[in-house]
Amino acid sequence: MENRIERIKKQLHSSSYKLTPQREATVRVLLEHEEDHLSAEDVYLLVKEKSPEIGLATVYRTLELLTELKIVDKINFGDGVSRYDLRQEGAAHFHHHLVCIECGAVDEIQEDLLEDVEEIVEKNWNFIIKDHRLTFHGICHRCHDRSTKDEETNNLD
Amino acid sequence: MENRIERIKKQLHSSSYKLTPQREATVRVLLEHEEDHLSAEDVYLLVKEKSPEIGLATVYRTLELLTELKIVDKINFGDGVSRYDLRQEGAAHFHHHLVCIECGAVDEIQEDLLEDVEEIVEKNWNFIIKDHRLTFHGICHRCHDRSTKDEETNNLD
DNA sequence: TTTCTTGCAAAGAGTTTGCAGCTTC
DNA sequence: GAAGCTGCAAACTCTTTGCAAGAAA
Numbered sequence: 270m271e272n273r274i275e276r277i278k279k280q281l282h283s284s285s286y287k288l289t290p291q292r293e294a295t296v297r298v299l300l301e302h303e304e305d306h307l308s309a310e311d312v313y314l315l316v317k318e319k320s321p322e323i324g325l326a327t328v329y330r331t332l333e334l335l336t337e338l339k340i341v342d343k344i345n346f347g348d349g350v351s352r353y354d355l356r357q358e359g360a361a362h363f364h365h366h367l368v369c370i371e372c373g374a375v376d377e378i379q380e381d382l383l384e385d386v387e388e389i390v391e392k393n394w395n396f397i398i399k400d401h402r403l404t405f406h407g408i409c410h411r412c413h414d415r416s417t418k419d420e421e422t423n424n425l426d
Numbered sequence: 427m428e429n430r431i432e433r434i435k436k437q438l439h440s441s442s443y444k445l446t447p448q449r450e451a452t453v454r455v456l457l458e459h460e461e462d463h464l465s466a467e468d469v470y471l472l473v474k475e476k477s478p479e480i481g482l483a484t485v486y487r488t489l490e491l492l493t494e495l496k497i498v499d500k501i502n503f504g505d506g507v508s509r510y511d512l513r514q515e516g517a518a519h520f521h522h523h524l525v526c527i528e529c530g531a532v533d534e535i536q537e538d539l540l541e542d543v544e545e546i547v548e549k550n551w552n553f554i555i556k557d558h559r560l561t562f563h564g565i566c567h568r569c570h571d572r573s574t575k576d577e578e579t580n581n582l583d
Numbered sequence: 584t585t586t587c588t589t590g591c592a593a594a595g596a597g598t599t600t601g602c603a604g605c606t607t608c
Numbered sequence: 609g610a611a612g613c614t615g616c617a618a619a620c621t622c623t624t625t626g627c628a629a630g631a632a633a
Binding site: 584585586587588589590591592593594595596597598599600601602603604605606607608 | 609610611612613614615616617618619620621622623624625626627628629630631632633
Binding site for chain 3: 285286287289291292322323324325326327330349
């Protein structure tokens with residue numbers, strides 16, 4: 270944790286930005302919620318718990334800055350909100366997402382999986398891929414398990 | 427063209443909606459610009475050329491309706507705007523996009539390409555895939571050709 | 584001092600909604 | 609005439625920006 274903060278601090282410095290208390294508080298929230306996909310508002314509320322004096326605009330500005338430096342990825346699942354996701358350190362590519370259309374949960378896939386597809390696209394479409402976004406929409410294992418169980422229960426009637 | 431309008435009309439009717447003149451005008455614009463990825467505002471301006479009395483809210487409502495009926499797909503490339511894309515008739519899956527980070531052009535890939543990946547995801551993550559979104563960000567063939575040419579020119583200096 | 588950063592409030596962009604009037608069946 | 613649809617304007621949500629004050633180099 271402290272290590273990662275330290276490294277992010279260096280990344281900022283190498284682009285002549287400072288890790289101010291507000292920025293650090295924001296980064297800490299992102300680190301503590303790495304599994305989630307927080308909106309700017311979500312981050313703001315969480316940062317506020319520990320640093321009540323922070324302003325929403327500062328959070329937006331910090332998230333924008335972190336996105337620019339590729340420390341976080343800004344994603345959009347189609348609801349009207351941008352979400353922010355810490356990049357895995359050293360990750361060349363953006364990870365993928367599984368969005369459950371029943372419960373709304375968002376799971377992550379860290380594996381690349383797209384190597385073959387990218388080769389085809391680069392070759393056949395003559396397109397130089399720099400990044401990708403892949404999201405699957407469907408039923409997550411939790412909701413699936415639940416409905417399977419429900420069925421079993423019904424069968425007992 | 428008229429065929430497709432006719433079929434969309436039937437799809438609306440089967441859900442007890444009417445193909446009003448405003449809705450038809452909107453659908454026609456989408457059909458005429460199938461290659462593009464129009465925002466609601468874009469659609470509005472184009473519809474207005476032929477039906478100047480239409481309101482922006484009607485266009486939004488029509489696009490929402492068409493999205494609900496899965497006649498169009500609502501997509502989001504990360505700029506703050508929703509874009510609307512007519513589904514290929516009978517397409518089981520959403521097509522993919524190539525977004526050029528130099529010129530902003532958006533090209534489409536109709537081929538599925540994800541069959542193998544989906545099989546892995548369904549199996550390993552126990553996730554039932556209903557739809558997917560895949561977007562590649564990079565340099566399109568046009569920009570690539572152009573910069574290759576520029577380099578050649580520079581070499582002549 | 585000079586430059587960067589912040590908080591606040593106001594502005595902006597995109598989208599949705601309430602409502603009265605108009606169509607359509 | 610009931611139900612659905614439309615245009616307008618107002619409202620709303622998310623995000624950005626201007627600015628004066630504060631912190632850091």
